[in-house]
Amino acid sequence: MRARGGIGHTMAKINAGQEVTVAYLGGSITAMNGWRNKTTEWLRATYPRASFKEVHAAIGGTGSDLGVFRLGRDVLAQHPDLLFVEFATNDGGTPPEQIWCSMEGIVRQTWRQDPRTDIVFTYTITTAFTNDYCKGLCNRSASAMELLADHYAIPSINFGPRVAALINANKLVMDAKGVAAAETRLLFADDGVHPRDEGHDLYKASIIEGLTQMKAMPPADHVSKLAVPFVADHWEAAKMVPVTRAMLSGEWTALPPEDGKQKAFGARMGQIWSAEKPGSALRFRFKGRVAKLYDLLGPDGGQVVITVNGRRGDKPVPRFDSYCTYHRIATLGAVWGGGDPEQVQEVTVEIHPEQPDRKSVAFRLKDPETELKAPKFQGTRVWISQLMLIGDVVE
Numbered sequence: 001m002r003a004r005g006g007i008g009h010t011m012a013k014i015n016a017g018q019e020v021t022v023a024y025l026g027g028s029i030t031a032m033n034g035w036r037n038k039t040t041e042w043l044r045a046t047y048p049r050a051s052f053k054e055v056h057a058a059i060g061g062t063g064s065d066l067g068v069f070r071l072g073r074d075v076l077a078q079h080p081d082l083l084f085v086e087f088a089t090n091d092g093g094t095p096p097e098q099i100w101c102s103m104e105g106i107v108r109q110t111w112r113q114d115p116r117t118d119i120v121f122t123y124t125i126t127t128a129f130t131n132d133y134c135k136g137l138c139n140r141s142a143s144a145m146e147l148l149a150d151h152y153a154i155p156s157i158n159f160g161p162r163v164a165a166l167i168n169a170n171k172l173v174m175d176a177k178g179v180a181a182a183e184t185r186l187l188f189a190d191d192g193v194h195p196r197d198e199g200h201d202l203y204k205a206s207i208i209e210g211l212t213q214m215k216a217m218p219p220a221d222h223v224s225k226l227a228v229p230f231v232a233d234h235w236e237a238a239k240m241v242p243v244t245r246a247m248l249s250g251e252w253t254a255l256p257p258e259d260g261k262q263k264a265f266g267a268r269m270g271q272i273w274s275a276e277k278p279g280s281a282l283r284f285r286f287k288g289r290v291a292k293l294y295d296l297l298g299p300d301g302g303q304v305v306i307t308v309n310g311r312r313g314d315k316p317v318p319r320f321d322s323y324c325t326y327h328r329i330a331t332l333g334a335v336w337g338g339g340d341p342e343q344v345q346e347v348t349v350e351i352h353p354e355q356p357d358r359k360s361v362a363f364r365l366k367d368p369e370t371e372l373k374a375p376k377f378q379g380t381r382v383w384i385s386q387l388m389l390i391g392d393v394v395e
Helices: 008-015 035-046 064-074 096-113 127-134 140-152 160-168 197-214 260-269 359-364
Strands: 019-026 051-058 082-086 118-123 156-158 172-175 186-189 239-242 273-275 281-297 303-308 328-336 344-351 382-394
Touching (some): 035 051, 064 096, 118 140, 127 160, 127 172, 160 172, 160 197, 186 197, 260 281
Parallel strands (some): 019 082, 118 156, 172 186
Antiparallel strands (some): 239 382, 281 328
16 A cells, blocks of 8 residues: 555545545446445444445446546546546556556546545456566556556555465465365455455455555645646546537437436446448547547447548448447547647548457357357447547537
8 A cells, every 4th residue: 555645635524524425436346346335335334423425437348548538427527535546457458658648637637626536546456467466566557557646646555465465375266267165265256357255355455454544644735736747648638528410420319218228328328329220420520639439339239430531441340349248338449649639630430331240259158150140149230429539529
């Protein structure tokens, strides 16, 4: 645990018996019932004079590159007093330079809205990271985030060392799959990533230790920390802009409130638009350097062709992958960095007439030869809801 600037603003509200809003931004490890709700329960039990509101802002399979765009909608709109950010696992394969852009954007957006909000970085551990942690090192993504945390004096709580110490003592098994029922060591996760309840208790123990060490620290001046950025091209300006009917051509439908996907994903994504007819397209112009789409992947997902400033993509981009036995939130990149930020970019995303190859999901199916022919896996459907921009839409 690195206390750095602490959580003094949060502790002042707790000690005054006020309502404290605690937000959790992260991936599936935070989304599952585990360290997130265990932390909130501990806060309520430990500080009964205060009241605690939990903001669950975690989405499985997503990293800080989406988190920075959805921060305003999912977190800052709730005016958090304390924000936990957990992206070390899903950013595990991301270059440090990209991690700094998006994570710094999260920090700067948060303090630009309210400099009294305290931030804590948390780092989870997976089987892929154990070699580093068992040697007393952080994995690459956590190391990148630690440099940023040093710059902004943000406290961090690393769950890895506690787990690694038990591995080194031969008291913990990271992946319980295939382990004998008579195993006496602690079984951390069934897949080497997502902790069982016993694993989340280890994470909770690290949280308690960290928050307890910081409880007497005074409030820090977060305003002054914004004077000097860590990287010049940070993503503080990242934002979402709703897709409108005027941007769409072809046969698009605004999903009604009773639609299953609107019910399942609308709270995160807002109004979802869907089409499957080839040639149906989204067109928009923007001035800036990054443009992505907030969309869905699924078993009946199609593929799209992206055209930027008249240059058509070499091949269609599938809205389907090897996990697609179900539908889930995703992002689709259209314009990614570089160039003149003052240039007006013209973007078209058009549905391709052929559905993507579904064979990549076959290993997840009991009878792939039969199941891949079923209606569930047929279609060229696309779902979109928001533009994700560093820049502004131009009419």
